[in-house]
Every structure is written in C-alpha cells, then in structure tokens.
Amino acid sequence: MTVAFTVNGAVQSVDAPESATLLEVLRNHLGLRGTRYGCGLEQCGCCMVLVDGETSYACTREVGTVAGRAVTTIEGLGTVEAPHPLQRAFLDEQAGQCGYCLSGILISAKALLDRTPDPSRAEVIAALDKHLCRCGAHQRIIRAVERAAATLRGSAA
Amino acid sequence: MNAPTLPPSLIENPRLDRWIRFEADRTVRIATGKVEIGQGVVTALGQIAADELDLPLDKVAVLSGDTTAGPDELYTSSSLSIQVSGSSVRLVCAEVRAKALDRAALRLNCNPADLTVVDGVFHQNGAPTGQDYWSVAAEIDLTQNVTGSAALKPASRYKIVGHSTPRRDLPAKVSGAAYVHDTLPAGVLHARTLRQPSRGAVLASLDESAIKRAAKGDVQIVREANFVAFVSPVESVAHAAAVAAQQHAVWKNAKRIAPEEQEAAWLKGQPADDRRLGAPEPTTPPKRLVQVTVSRPYVAHASMAPSCALAEYRDGHLTVHSHGQGMHLLRKNIAAAVKMPVEAITAKHLHGAGCYGHNGADDAALDAALIALKLPGKTIRLMWRREEEFGFEPVGPAMLVTLHVDLDDKGRPADWTTEIWSATHVQRPGSNSGFLLATEAFAEPPPELEPNDPAEARGGGGTRNAVPIYDVPAHRILHHLVLKPPVRTSALRGLGALPNVYAIETMLDELAARAGEDPLAYRLSILSEPRGRRLLELVAERANWTARGPAGTGKGMGLAVARYKNSAAYAAVVAEVTVQETVTVDRVWCVADAGLVINPDGARNQLEGGIVQAISWTLKEQVKLGEHGIVSLDWDSYPILRFSEVPEIHAELVDGAGHPALGVGECSVGPTAAAVGNAVAHALGVRINDMPLTRERIMAALLKS
Numbered sequence: 001m002t003v004a005f006t007v008n009g010a011v012q013s014v015d016a017p018e019s020a021t022l023l024e025v026l027r028n029h030l031g032l033r034g035t036r037y038g039c040g041l042e043q044c045g046c047c048m049v050l051v052d053g054e055t056s057y058a059c060t061r062e063v064g065t066v067a068g069r070a071v072t073t074i075e076g077l078g079t080v081e082a083p084h085p086l087q088r089a090f091l092d093e094q095a096g097q098c099g100y101c102l103s104g105i106l107i108s109a110k111a112l113l114d115r116t117p118d119p120s121r122a123e124v125i126a127a128l129d130k131h132l133c134r135c136g137a138h139q140r141i142i143r144a145v146e147r148a149a150a151t152l153r154g155s156a157a
Numbered sequence: 158m159n160a161p162t163l164p165p166s167l168i169e170n171p172r173l174d175r176w177i178r179f180e181a182d183r184t185v186r187i188a189t190g191k192v193e194i195g196q197g198v199v200t201a202l203g204q205i206a207a208d209e210l211d212l213p214l215d216k217v218a219v220l221s222g223d224t225t226a227g228p229d230e231l232y233t234s235s236s237l238s239i240q241v242s243g244s245s246v247r248l249v250c251a252e253v254r255a256k257a258l259d260r261a262a263l264r265l266n267c268n269p270a271d272l273t274v275v276d277g278v279f280h281q282n283g284a285p286t287g288q289d290y291w292s293v294a295a296e297i298d299l300t301q302n303v304t305g306s307a308a309l310k311p312a313s314r315y316k317i318v319g320h321s322t323p324r325r326d327l328p329a330k331v332s333g334a335a336y337v338h339d340t341l342p343a344g345v346l347h348a349r350t351l352r353q354p355s356r357g358a359v360l361a362s363l364d365e366s367a368i369k370r371a372a373k374g375d376v377q378i379v380r381e382a383n384f385v386a387f388v389s390p391v392e393s394v395a396h397a398a399a400v401a402a403q404q405h406a407v408w409k410n411a412k413r414i415a416p417e418e419q420e421a422a423w424l425k426g427q428p429a430d431d432r433r434l435g436a437p438e439p440t441t442p443p444k445r446l447v448q449v450t451v452s453r454p455y456v457a458h459a460s461m462a463p464s465c466a467l468a469e470y471r472d473g474h475l476t477v478h479s480h481g482q483g484m485h486l487l488r489k490n491i492a493a494a495v496k497m498p499v500e501a502i503t504a505k506h507l508h509g510a511g512c513y514g515h516n517g518a519d520d521a522a523l524d525a526a527l528i529a530l531k532l533p534g535k536t537i538r539l540m541w542r543r544e545e546e547f548g549f550e551p552v553g554p555a556m557l558v559t560l561h562v563d564l565d566d567k568g569r570p571a572d573w574t575t576e577i578w579s580a581t582h583v584q585r586p587g588s589n590s591g592f593l594l595a596t597e598a599f600a601e602p603p604p605e606l607e608p609n610d611p612a613e614a615r616g617g618g619g620t621r622n623a624v625p626i627y628d629v630p631a632h633r634i635l636h637h638l639v640l641k642p643p644v645r646t647s648a649l650r651g652l653g654a655l656p657n658v659y660a661i662e663t664m665l666d667e668l669a670a671r672a673g674e675d676p677l678a679y680r681l682s683i684l685s686e687p688r689g690r691r692l693l694e695l696v697a698e699r700a701n702w703t704a705r706g707p708a709g710t711g712k713g714m715g716l717a718v719a720r721y722k723n724s725a726a727y728a729a730v731v732a733e734v735t736v737q738e739t740v741t742v743d744r745v746w747c748v749a750d751a752g753l754v755i756n757p758d759g760a761r762n763q764l765e766g767g768i769v770q771a772i773s774w775t776l777k778e779q780v781k782l783g784e785h786g787i788v789s790l791d792w793d794s795y796p797i798l799r800f801s802e803v804p805e806i807h808a809e810l811v812d813g814a815g816h817p818a819l820g821v822g823e824c825s826v827g828p829t830a831a832a833v834g835n836a837v838a839h840a841l842g843v844r845i846n847d848m849p850l851t852r853e854r855i856m857a858a859l860l861k862s
Contacts, residue, residue, distance in 0.1 A: 024393050028341065034333035038461050039543040043792035046461060080328045087331045094323060094758055097766055098195030098511035099330030100461040106331060128800045132792060134461050135195055135511045136769025137762065138803040 005066045007032065008076030018064035022056075023047045025063045026073060034074035034103045038132075045131035048104035049073050055111045074103035077110060085155070086110060089148035090141070097135030105131045109145045117153055121146070161305035166190065166245040170228035171302035176249040177206075179294035183277075184216050187246055190230025191238040192222040192482060193326050195511040196822050197759035198238045200325045204755055205243050208317040209250035209310055210290070211274035219325070222484040222506025229485035232585060234514070234648060235616060236725050236820025239755060243818060252307040253297065260293040261286065312753060312814060321758035326508065337480050337507035338465045341538060345467075347392040348528050348539040349399035351385040352549050353598040354785050355412035356605075359383060364405035371401030379531045383598035386528045388537065399542060411785055418643040419782040421452035421555040421847075424578035427639045434613065434620065435633035439572050443563035447671065449664045450559040451834075451846040453656040455552045455780035457795060458649055462510035463541040464517035464550070468525035470533045475502045479522035480509020487519055490586040491526050494596045513770065515585050515647040517541055517550040520594035527595060544790040549594060552780050552787070553649030554580040554642060556619060558660040568672035569683055575623045575657070576635040580642035581608035582618030582652040591647065608638050611652070616722035621653035622827055624723055625661045627683045643782055651826040654721060655771060656848075658827030659834055662717035663846060666835045676716060676835070677702055686720075692729035692748045692811065693718050699807060700731035700746040709842030711736055715835025717828040726751035726824035728764070732772075732804075732832035736840040739852050742772050742804040742833055747825050749808070752816035760821045764808040767825035773798035775830040776850050 004013045007030060014029050026032045026049070038046030040059045047059040050072035078084035083091065086106050096102050105128060112119055112127040119127070124145045133141065163171075170176070170190075178186045187206045193199045199219045207217045220227055230242055254274065261279045262269040265286055273280045278289040312318075329335040353360070360383045369376055372387065374394030379386040385406075387398035417423045467478040475497065481487045484504040492499040504522070512518055525539035541549070557578040565571040584591030590609035596602055610618035617623070623634050669679035677697050684690050696716065697703070705714045713736065718729040728749040735741045745768050754760050777796050781789040789795040808825070830848070837855075838844040843862040845854050 020393060027339075028392055031341075032333070033339035033341070034335075036336075036338065036462065037540075038463075039792060041543065041791055041793075044461060074331075075333050078332065080332045083328070083332065090331050091323060091327055094321075094327065094762060096195075096327055096330065097197075097762060098461070098509070099327060099335065100510035102331050103333075125800050131800065132461065132797060133800075134459055134513070134770070134797060136766035136773075136798075136803075138769060138798075138800050139765065139806050140762070142800070 003063050003067050005068060006070040008072060014063065016063055018062060020063045021059060022049065022061040022063050022066055022071070023058035026058060032073050032075050036100060036103060044101070045104040045108065046101055048107040048131070050107055050111055053111065053114060055108050072107070074106055077106060085151045086113070086145070086148040089144040089151060093140045093144040093147060095140035095144035096137050101131060101133045105133070105141060109148065112145070113149050113152060117149060117156070119149060163248070163303065163305045164241050164244045166228060166230045166241050167248060167303050167305065173249055173253060173301055173303055174299035175228045176246065177253055177299065179291055183291050184218055185210060185212060185290065186218045186220055188220040188223065188227035189242050189246065190222065190228045190483065190485060191233045191242045192484070192506045193508060194233060194482065196763055197324050197756060198233070200322055201239060201755040201759060202243060202246050203325065204317045204322055206246050206250050208315050209247050210254050210277070212277045214317060214322060216277055224484050224488045224504045231486060232483035234482055236721060236822040236824070238820065239818050240820050243755065247309060248305050248307070249303055251309050252303055255307040256297045257290050257293050260296045261288040264288060264293070318755050319757070322756055324759065335508055336462070337467060337478050337509055338462060338540065340467055340478065340507060342536050345536045345538050346388050346390055346532065347395040348386050348388045348525065348537050349395045349542060350524050350539070350545070351399055351402040351406055352545060353383045354408055356597040356602065358411040359409045360385065360406060361409045362407045363402070367405045368398050368401050372398035379528050381527055381598070382600040384527060384595045386524065386539070388528060388532065396542065413784055414643045414782050414786065419454070421454055421557045424555060424557050424639050428641065429578070429637035429639045430608065432636045433633055434636065436631040439563070439631065443572065445564040447562045447564065447664070447667060448559060449660060449667055449846065450557065451656060451660040451663055452557045453555060453659070453848045455555045455644060456649065456774050456778045457547060457552050457780050458513045458516040458550055459795060459797060460510045460512055460516050460546065463543055463546040464521035465509065465538070465540040466522040466525035467536060467538050468522070468529035469536045470529040473501060475526055475529065477502065477504045477522050477526055478507045479504060479518060480507060480512070481518040481522055482512065482515070486587045487522055490519065490593050491523055494523055494593050495526060495530060514553070514649040515551055517546055519586055520549070523593040523595050547790045547795060548787045551584055551645040551647035554582055554646035556653060556656040558656050560660050560664045562664060562668070564668070568668065570627070570629045570668070572631045573625065573629045574633050574635060577619045577623060577653070578637045578639055579619035579653060580639045580646045581610045582646065582648055583609070583611050584645060584647040608640055610638055616724065617653065619653045621651070621722060622657040622719055623653065626686055626689050626718060626720055627665070627680070628685050644780070644787060650767070650770065651823045654719070654823065654827040655774065655830045658717060658719045659831045662831035663834055663844065666715070666838065680718070688727050688750050689718050689720060689729070692727055692750055695811065696729040696731050696746050696748040699748065700733070702731060708839050711840055713836040713838070713840025715832045715837070715839055717831035717835060719827045721824035721827070726819040726821045728824040728828045730768070730825065730828040730832040732829065732836040734833065734836040734840055736837055736855060738855065740776050740837055740850050740855070741802070744805045745807070745829065747806070747808040747829070748811060749821065749824055750811050750813050751819045751821040751824070752813040753818040754810050754813060755818060757810060760810055761808050763822045764825045765806050767823060768806055768808065768829045769798055769803055771826040771829035772804070772833055775833050775848050779849055
C-alpha cells in the first residue's frame with residue numbers, strides 16, 4: 001500500500017506494507033539512516049523520532065499510523081555543514097563517544113526544548129531517561145542540552 | 158651504536174609507506190591499524206602526526222583499519238593505541254620530516270638544520286623558500302624502512318599535542334548516517350542468522366517452508382552445516398525469518414547449564430590450570446591473617462548496536478566491512494575459516510557502536526562473509542538481532558578473588574596472597590585462544606583450544622592488577638584459570654582489573670579499620686610509589702575527604718587508587734553514595750596521571766566513560782544463564798546505568814609532562830568500582846563483597862549486621 005506523510009518538511013509517499021515499521025521505511029525506503037536500530041523493543045531510544053512533535057519509537061511504530069502526519073528525524077535538525085543548535089552544542093561539549101545513541105537523544109532533547117525552553121536539570125534528565133548510553137557520556141549530554149537551551153533562548157530573544 | 162628500540166607496530170610494519178603518504182591535494186595521509194571505537198584515537202593520532210610534521214591539523218587525514226593500505230597493528234585493545242600506534246606515527250613522521258628537509262636542503266644548497274617547517278612550508282631565515290613537503294615528496298623514498306633514528310620534537314615545542322582538539326568523527330555521528338549499519342549500497346541484501354545454541358549442537362531439522370511462510374516475503378535460506386542465514390532484499394523479512402526460525406529448528410546435543418554455574422562462586426573447585434606467581438610460599442604460619450573474598454559475575458559488553466558487517470564476493474575477491482577492533486587479524490581469521498588465501502580478502506573498518514572489548518563484531522563479519530561466498534556478486538548486510546547480541550557475544554568472565562593478608566605488628570601487610578578463580582579473559586580469534594563463532598557450526602569445527610589467558614608481560618587477564626600498588630614485602634598470586642566456563646568469555650574493558658582492584662581496595666579499608674586509622678592515612682602509610690601517592694592526596698583534597706562523616710549513616714564516601722596493568726595510567730577515585738534500598742552514586746572525583754596527554758578533553762571523556770561503566774557493572778549488571786545459555790537478552794533483563802542514575806563527575810588529569818603518554822581508556826574502571834564498594838560499606842557500616850550491589854544484597858547485608 002502507499003503511505004503518505006511528511007518527513008522533515010517534505011511530503012513522502014512510500015510503497016510499503018502498512019505493518020512495516022517506521023524505522024525500516026525511514027532507513028531503507030527513504031535513505032534517512034540517522035535513525036538507528038538498537039533493540040526493536042522500545043528499551044534503548046536509538047530509534048527516536050518526532051511524530052507531530054511528540055517523541056515516538058520508530059522501531060515499533062507501524063508506518064500506517066503516521067499517514068498524514070509530520071515526522072522529524074535527526075536529518076531534519078541540521079547537517080554537518082549547518083548543524084542545529086542542539087547538534088552544535090553536542091559538538092561543543094564533545095558530548096558522545098561512539099555516538100550511536102546520539103541521534104535518538106537529540107530528538108528527545110528537541111522535543112523537550114520545543115515545549116520547555118528553559119528546562120531544569122531534572123527536566124533534562126527526565127526527558128532523556130528513556131535513552132541508554134553505554135559509553136558513559138551522560139553528563140556531557142546533559143550539559144550539551146542545557147547549552148543548546150541557552151543558545152536557543154538567546155536567539156529567540 | 159645500538160639500533161633504537163622500535164614500537165612493536167613498526168617492527169611488524171617497517172615500511173614508511175605503510176604509514177604515510179603525501180597526497181596531490183596537499184594533504185598528508187597517515188595510516189593506522191588502530192580503529193575509532195568512540196575513544197577518539199583517530200583524532201589523537203592526527204594531532205601527533207600534525208605536530209611532528211609541523212602541519213595544520215586539517216592537512217592531515219587519517220586512514221584507519223584498512224588491510225589494503227594501512228599497517229597491521231593487531232587489535233585496538235588494552236589502552237595501547239596511543240602508546241604503540243602513537244609512538245609509531247611520531248617516529249615515522251619525524252623521519253619523513255627529516256628526509257623531506259634533506260631533499261629541500263639539497264635543492265636550496267643549504268644545511269637541513271637551517272630550515273624550519275611552518276604549516277608544511279619550509280622556511281629559511283624566517284622566510285618561505287618555495288619548497289614544501291609536496292614539492293619534494295616525489296624524491297622521498299617511502300619504500301624504505303623506518304630506522305627510528307630521526308630526532309623527535311621535544312614535548313616543550315608541541316603546538317597541537319596537549320590541546321583538546323574536537324573529535325573528527327563526531328560531526329557525522331550527530332547528523333545522520335555514520336556507521337557500517339548505515340551503509341546500504343544499491344541492491345544490498347539483508348541477512349540475519351539462526352545461531353547454533355552451543356558448540357557441538359547439531360541442527361536436526363529445520364522447517365524451511367514454515368519459516369518462509371512466517372517471513373511473509375522473499376527470503377532465501379543459506380546453510381553451511383549448523384550455520385543458517387536468512388537473506389532478503391527486505392530487511393524486516395530477513396529479520397522475521399530469523400525470529401520464526403527459533404520455533405522451527407530442532408537442535409540436538411545442545412549444552413546444558415546448571416543454575417549454579419551462573420554465579421562466580423561456582424568457579425571454585427572447577428578443573429583449572431593452577432599457577433603461582435611472585436613470592437615463594439611463606440615458610441612460617443601467618444600470625445595475624447586477614448581474608449577477604451570478593452566476586453564479580455559474568456558481565457556483558459552490551460553494545461548499543463547489534464553487531465553488523467557488509468561482505469561482497471566478486472571475481473574471486475572477498476571484501477568485508479566491519480566495526481571489529483583489528484582488520485588485519487579479521488582478514489587472516491576469515492581466510493583461515495573459509496580456506497581462502499589472505500590476499501584474496503580485503504577488510505576495512507567502518508564505525509560501529511562502542512564495543513568496550515571483544516564483542517560480536519568479528520563474528521558478524523564472518524557470518525556476512527559466509528553468506529557472501531554463497532551468493533557471489535551480491536552485497537550482504539548482516540546484522541545480529543538484539544537478543545543475538547546479548548546471547549552470543551563473548552562475555553566478561555566471572556571472577557572470584559580471595560586475599561589472604563598477614564599483618565606485621567604495626568598492622569601493615571607483611572605477606573599477601575591473591576588467589577584468583579576465573580575463566581580466560583581472551584578468546585579473541587587468531588590469538589591462539591579463540592575462533593570466529595560461526596566456525597563452531599561448521600561440519601568440521603576447529604579443535605577446542607586450551608584456555609590461554611594473556612601473559613603477565615601484557616598485563617595478564619585474570620591476574621590484571623592483582624599486584625597491589627602498595628608496599629608489600631612479599632606478594633604472590635595463585636591463579637586458577639578455570640578451564641570450562643558455561644559461556645564464551647573474552648576481553649571486556651579492563652579484564653581482571655575491576656575485580657582485582659575492588660578486592661585490594663576492600664582489603665585496604667578493612668585493614669585501616671582494624672588499625673583504627675583513616676583509610677586515606679592508612680593507604681599513604683604504605684604507599685611509597687610517588688605518582689600514586691600524589692593522586693591519592695589530590696583526589697582526597699578535591700573530594701574534601703577529611704569532612705567524611707561517620708560510618709553507618711546511609712551516606713558514604715570511599716576511595717581507591719590503582720595503576721592500570723601496573724604499567725599504564727594511574728587513577729585515584731573518591732565516590733560519594735547514598736544507600737537506602739538501593740545504591741545511588743551522588744558524586745565521583747577522579748584524578749588520573751596518564752603522562753603526556755595528547756588530547757585532554759578526549760582523555761577526560763574516557764575517564765568519565767570508564768567511571769559510568771564501572772558503576773553500572775558494580776551496581777546493576779549480571780549476565781543471567783538458563784539451561785541452554787544466556788537468558789538476559791534485552792535491556793530489561795540486562796539493565797545498565799541510566800541518565801537518572803549517573804553521578805556528578807569531576808574528572809581531571811594531572812600534568813604528566815616529562816612522562817611518556819600512557820593509555821587512559823581503562824584506568825578509571827577498577828578504582829571507581831572499588832571506591833563505590835568502599836563508599837557503600839561506609840554508608841551501611843557493613844560490607845558487600847559480591848557484585849552487583851543490588852537491593853537484595855543490601856537487604857541481606859543489613860539483616861546480617
């Protein structure tokens with residue numbers, strides 16, 4: 001069947017079974033491979049995307065359920081050449097080691113800052129707690145989200 | 158004149174052109190056999206090369222893990238990349254720099270000593286000469302062997318080394334596709350496997366039609382004796398086939414595991430290769446014997462990504478892309494497994510998720526290769542399932558460590574025996590200690606090997622860090638290398654260092670308590686090693702150790718110090734904890750001495766990562782075993798430390814200038830675990846010597862006290 005939805009601002013029409021996961025469609029049909037497979041069980045957060053601004057695990061979400069909705073992936077934030085303030089902050093803090101968990105974490109951070117521009121540290125931790133990071137870059141990641149929040153507030157002022 | 162001693166990597170790969178190449182675009186390409194596993198090594202090696210060549214960083218590209226063009230540097234392991242690859246790159250660059258200046262001096266009719274290098278351009282009397290690396294590159298014979306005779310730049314003149322250069326690989330990793338997992342060439346076929354449950358298990362039947370029905374799509378089943386793979390142009394179809402196959406495969410002769418084999422306590426009394434190292438047995442009976450036993454269960458690498466590899470067999474040549482830790486060894490191991498000449502195989506590194514040691518990466522590469530050989534001309538992308546990663550990666554071995562310490566009349570150690578029970582810490586393929594996993598599923602599997610723990614000269618495996626840093630007049634190790642563990646064990650960050658340092662530092666707190674002395678003061682009274690002493694004093698100051706409260710209040714502070722492998726970087730750690738029903742680590746201070754530090758922020762990142770991982774192992778992690786193998790197959794059954802559980806961390810490196818660069822990746826692991834253990838004991842007023850320090854163990858310890 002054909003599923004039509006918006007990805008990072010562009011309308012996409014994908015020929016895929018309704019039960020195909022959003023993750024597989026993003027990665028293997030649309031070539032957006034920054035959204036990662038980690039567990040397929042909603043336990044690690046590597047596959048996190050935004051659907052209409054809300055975080056959603058792409059690894060279990062059936063693509064049929066995003067028909068007509070707006071999906072945002074890590075590629076929708078920014079690029080190597082023109083990074084989003086969140087990506088910039090992660091680089092400034094060198095917030096990561098292997099980096100495999102980061103695209104999902106950046107997505108949850110985006111969702112947080114979109115609704116809470118000036119989060120407390122506890123709010124940052126709560127927003128990220130569904131994500132696992134095995135390298136132990138947590139404190140850097142928390143600092144990076146706070147740095148990005150400050151940057152975004154500054155540019156909004 | 159004696160020839161200079163070269164690092165092992167240069168002895169094995171002496172030709173300069175294995176390491177360095179001048180490119181037409183006015184850059185220099187450095188090659189290394191070490192690979193980026195999130196530790197920042199490629200960035201640090203680029204810094205070393207740029208500084209030694211007097212080039213800007215952006216003129217230095219680094220090729221990593223490529224069997225075609227790069228050196229063979231074995232595995233990226235044991236915190237040796239900076240020490241071995243770094244010193245190799247430095248020597249090569251110094252030598253090539255000298256050769257380039259010789260050529261330029263000939264052209265300019267001057268003395269090479271009159272020339273300086275500014276951003277790759279050769280200057281004389283402060284002005285450019287018109288000559289640079291690239292103008293003379295064609296005249297430098299890089300087919301020559303390195304001699305190690307060129308003068309190295311003194312550390313006082315480093316401009317790039319010692320600065321926190323941002324990681325080269327990170328921008329791509331926060332922006333999109335960056336990993337071998339994300340490499341999907343046109344026409345790629347996705348593959349998943351059905352794993353043989355254990356060596357010797359025989360696939361008695363496989364209902365292929367039921368599997369194909371369940372897969373709901375175009376799937377091809379590839380089989381080689383007891384190795385089975387499912388291949389499809391659609392990833393989810395290959396995945397579904399592999400999942401369904403669990404129900405449609407009948408195995409005979411699978412190994413059975415008894416419940417008690419899961420615990421470290423089971424190791425004692427098992428058949429073992431027994432050795433004594435160090436001091437001879439004491440001739441007189443102990444007078445004031447203190448004994449402590451600690452244990453650590455089987456623990457996992459638990460990489461965030463399942464292992465993955467690409468393979469393609471075309472025109473008689475097999476090309477493999479892998480996130481393994483050593484591409485040259487991978488190539489040799491695959492060649493041996495599939496009986497092909499090494500030259501007919503190329504192995505190239507692509508990024509993967511952090512591995513922290515020997516996980517499934519190499520095994521997945523052979524899986525992909527086996528499928529590719531059956532389907533010539535196709536690119537195969539093989540990925541393990543999440544439950545396969547947890548279930549079949551080699552795990553860090555369980556360890557049981559008993560210390561028998563006899564005290565002198567001042568309450569100081571006079572005689573110390575460290576008794577260790579552990580399976581081997583290294584079953585890396587090709588090191589005469591292990592094989593690529595799928596070979597065990599072949600009709601003729603390779604013969605079983607005797608366990609072969611790393612030699613003490615390489616830091617040991619179970620014996621790693623078993624020798625205390627403290628002044629002990631007589632120390633010996635009784636090492637029981639357990640021959641038949643219930644699961645495959647191999648290298649996990651720090652090897653035996655975590656349990657051994659935990660045991661030593663537990664004992665030190667115990668001895669201090671018996672002597673009625675403060676743990677810091679007691680340690681300093683028997684620690685003459687100056688670098689370790691300095692760190693202990695410093696970390697105590699940072700953590701305001703003297704303000705430590707009384708024991709048994711539910712709040713605790715513990716400290717520990719060690720030098721990794723007794724030869725690499727030093728680290729001292731103080732942990733502050735709150736213990737209620739569970740342990741919360743509130744704050745950690747770590748001070749490390751890694752000698753010359755190439756990239757301070759990168760090194761701090763490594764210290765921090767080691768701290769978090771060690772806390773996770775100490776408090777939460779245990780690989781659980783069932784009748785047929787590992788049963789902790791997801792993140793719910795194998796929980797790791799989360800954002801809400803990670804402490805505030807203060808990690809710093811002392812100025813180690815004047816000392817050579819020491820590997821930093823593993824040094825914080827043992828001291829952190831031990832400091833947490835001591836802090837928990839201080840908080841509770843009672844010790845828990847079996848890791849992980851779970852709620853159940855805390856309750857049991859409190860009831861007993």
